[in-house]
Amino acid sequence: MKKIISTPLSDEMIASLSCGDQVLISGTIYTARDAAHKRLLEDLNQNKRLPFDIKNQIVFYMGPCPAAPGEVIGPAGPTTSHRMDKYTPKLLSLGLKGMIGKGNRSLEVIESMKKYYDVYFACVGGTGTLCAKHILHSEVIAYSDLGTEAIRKIEVEDFPVFVAIDAKGNNIYESGPEKFRKYLATQNN
Amino acid sequence: MKIVQAKDITQKVAQLCVEINTKLADDIDSTLKKEERQEPYPLARNILSVINENRNLAINARRPICQDTGMVVAFVKYGQEIMIKDGGIEQAIQEGVRQAYCQGYMRKSVVKDPLLRNENTQDNTPAIVHYQIVPGEVLQISVMAKGFGSENTSALKMLKPADGVEGVKHFVLDTIRKGAPNACAPIIAGIGIGGDFEKAALLAKEALFIPLDQHHKKPHLRALEKELLRKVNEMGIGPMGMGGQTTMLGIHVLDYPTHIAGLPVAVNICCYVDRRGTVVF
Incomplete structure (x- = not known):
């Protein structure tokens, strides 16, 4: 069964999400990948205000293809999350509640997620065209000189993800292979 | 001696760059479908079905499968009996990549300087091109759009x-x-x-x-x-x-x-x- 949530995220919502759940997200989310993360942290270090209020928001690690005529956005799937690990604990400490990407996270990130009660979603990598179908609106709101890496505010509808790491630190990249083996064992009995 | 026009190389490389980003090679396509049928674990089967659904959407929309449309790598087998007219092979290939990514609404993922990282080349060039000189009148260009x-x-x-x-x-x-x-x-x-x-x-x-x-x-x-x-x-x-x-x-x-x-x-x-x-x- 798929769980349906909308942004911004609340602690109650996050409490209802467990590792492995399929979730459909609707509402506003923000995109940022390598270069935008670097700049967000530079802004913070210089005591500048962040270009958007990250409190209770979701950041999607994504840099889209340009929109072809008639498109809201070009193909728009997730990029590998661990490249953002270095920057993530700081953003979580400031109130960021959710992340969407793909692949495992560092121990530091998972510890911060437990501390601040956050959730990490994974989207199926390589499915850019499918992801773009769930994006209703897209607008560059910061760092436009970064091109595909600029920060975009996007409206999503029923955006399909899995809970990869929940707020208790349960991690599908750790437990997934083991669960699969147990499943096989029950099937073979 | 066989003559090949540089503009034909450009056109074919451009066409290939768009095509490989939009449509999986037949062998990969059929293997993914087979794996979806054979995968015993429901979650994994579900992911494979999403992958195959995206494949269909990309083909129908003639749009890239993945937003990372890669950095282009080309392997060229360049016959000694081939003569290229009205341009050089390297420029012809790079121009093909440029046209594909700029006109095909594909992502430009190449930064000029690997450490400064402050400037995107804006056209996904340069491609990385490897040449092998071979005997005869053959000119073969294999292109890969490699995701990072x-x-x-x-x-x-x-x-x-x-x-x-x-x-x-x-x-x-x-x-x-x-x-x-x-x-x-x-x-x-x-x-x-x-x-x-x-x-x-x-x-x-x-x-x-x-x-x-x-x-x-x-x-x-x-x-x-x-x-x-x-x-x-x-x-x-x-x-x-x-x-x-x-x-x-x-x-x-x-x-x-x-x-x-x-x-x-x-x-x-x-x-x-x-x-x-x-x-x-």
Whole structure:
């Protein structure tokens, strides 16, 4: 069964999400990948205000293809999350509640997620065209000189993800292979 | 002597760049469908069905499968009896890449300086082009649009001769175990064994062009490919690293003679969107 949530995220919502759940997200989310993360942290270090209020928001690690005529956005799937690990604990400490990407996270990130009660979603990598179908609106709101890496505010509808790491630190990249083996064992009995 | 027009090279390379980003090669396409049918774990089967659904959407929309439309790598077999008119081959290929990415609404993912990273080249050039001079009137250009989620998980190691085939297996399996969950599994792996430092890496990349159903001619390397495929798929990593049987779609080894003191091994990992194609003039 798929769980349906909308942004911004609340602690109650996050409490209802467990590792492995399929979730459909609707509402506003923000995109940022390598270069935008670097700049967000530079802004913070210089005591500048962040270009958007990250409190209770979701950041999607994504840099889209340009929109072809008639498109809201070009193909728009997730990029590998661990490249953002270095920057993530700081953003979580400031109130960021959710992340969407793909692949495992560092121990530091998972510890911060437990501390601040956050959730990490994974989207199926390589499915850019499918992801773009769930994006209703897209607008560059910061760092436009970064091109595909600029920060975009996007409206999503029923955006399909899995809970990869929940707020208790349960991690599908750790437990997934083991669960699969147990499943096989029950099937073979 | 055969004459090839530079503009024809540009046009064919541009066409190929768009095509390989939009449509999976037939062998990968059919393998992904087969794996969806055969995968026993429901979550993994679900992920494979999403992958196949996205494949259909991309073909129908004539849009890229993945937003990472890659950095272009080309392997050119340049016959000595070929003459290129009205331009050079390198410029013709780069212009083809430029046209494909700019006119095809594909992502420009190349930064000019790897450390400063403050300027995008804006047209996804330069492509990385490798040339091989061959006899005859053949001109063959194989193009790959290589995604970097998987490229980042690749590795090269200079093993010792005493490490032998067991050392090779250990290094390959270790690299894949660490890399596959972040490399958009189910992956495809290219393994280069022998030569020297850069030759092993080139072989590994070239191996990613080999169709999945084709295997090494040497019995011991064919056996090695088979064993590595089985062992990776026994790891249980599964699609996207979330558990399952389908971790790797195929693995190919290419080998080359090497020095008595060395055993170079390169592992080039590719996601299931192994965008490759060849044009022959």
